[in-house]
Amino acid sequence: MIETNSRAPRLGKRLTREFFARSVHRVAPELIGATMLFEGAGGVIVEVEAYHHTDPAAHSYNGPTPRNLVMFGPPGFAYVYRSYGIHWCANVVCGAEGVGSAVLLRAVEPTSGIERMRARRGVDDARLLAGGPGRLTQALGITDAHHGAELRRPPFALSIAERGVEVVTSTRIGISRALERPWRYTLSGSTFVSRPRPRA
DNA sequence: CTCTTGATCTTCT
DNA sequence: GAAGATCAAGAGC
Numbered sequence: 001m002i003e004t005n006s007r008a009p010r011l012g013k014r015l016t017r018e019f020f021a022r023s024v025h026r027v028a029p030e031l032i033g034a035t036m037l038f039e040g041a042g043g044v045i046v047e048v049e050a051y052h053h054t055d056p057a058a059h060s061y062n063g064p065t066p067r068n069l070v071m072f073g074p075p076g077f078a079y080v081y082r083s084y085g086i087h088w089c090a091n092v093v094c095g096a097e098g099v100g101s102a103v104l105l106r107a108v109e110p111t112s113g114i115e116r117m118r119a120r121r122g123v124d125d126a127r128l129l130a131g132g133p134g135r136l137t138q139a140l141g142i143t144d145a146h147h148g149a150e151l152r153r154p155p156f157a158l159s160i161a162e163r164g165v166e167v168v169t170s171t172r173i174g175i176s177r178a179l180e181r182p183w184r185y186t187l188s189g190s191t192f193v194s195r196p197r198p199r200a
Numbered sequence: 201c202t203c204t205t206g207a208t209c210t211t212c213t
Numbered sequence: 214g215a216a217g218a219t220c221a222a223g224a225g226c
Binding site for chain 1: 216217218219220
Binding site for chain 1: 208211212
């Protein structure tokens with residue numbers, strides 16, 4: 001399904017805490033087209049997934065644990081977890097404090113600090129620099145050291161696109177529960193997503 | 201191009 | 214003890 005996120009209430013404006021305090025299902029599509037930098041490296045967010053606290057696929061589904069505690073904290077902070085023992089994956093906490101919802105950052109189209117991203121990743125192809133949640137954190141240099149950090153403050157820099165963009169919804173990647181929920185959001189036509197263009 | 205498998209370790213059962 | 218919001222390399226077509 002394709003829609004435009006032009007109704008985003010804060011297009012072109014600096015992100016506020018209220019931006020993240022809304023439903024994860026409203027925040028997620030509005031992050032598509034936003035620019036995300038970490039210590040100056042990063043680019044345009046082209047793929048995210050929403051994880052709601054009532055969602056069996058969400059880490060927060062069974063309530064707070066030491067790992068997911070940040071998800072239950074205030075919105076706008078980073079939930080960083082270890083994936084498959086190897087990678088780091090980064091989320092943005094959304095919704096009211098205590099709810100336990102977050103948006104997984106899955107792919108960025110590189111626009112800034114590309115050489116640093118290449119050095120960290122060890123590859124040249126721009127589509128392989130930050131296309132995938134593990135690749136994204138490695139390219140930008142995000143680790144568990146930034147777990148619980150606020151996305152509105154350095155070294156993060158996040159800004160919503162000046163204009164609305166076409167957003168495609170599809171099913172999420174790599175999960176084994178709640179497979180049918182269409183909570184993956186990608187920038188329409190982008191070749192920088194973690195997997196080929198989702199079937200619309 | 202697609203499919204399969206190994207790496208590696210924290211969390212939860 | 215198994216599973217997991219992943220990735221890269223290798224085999225096969």
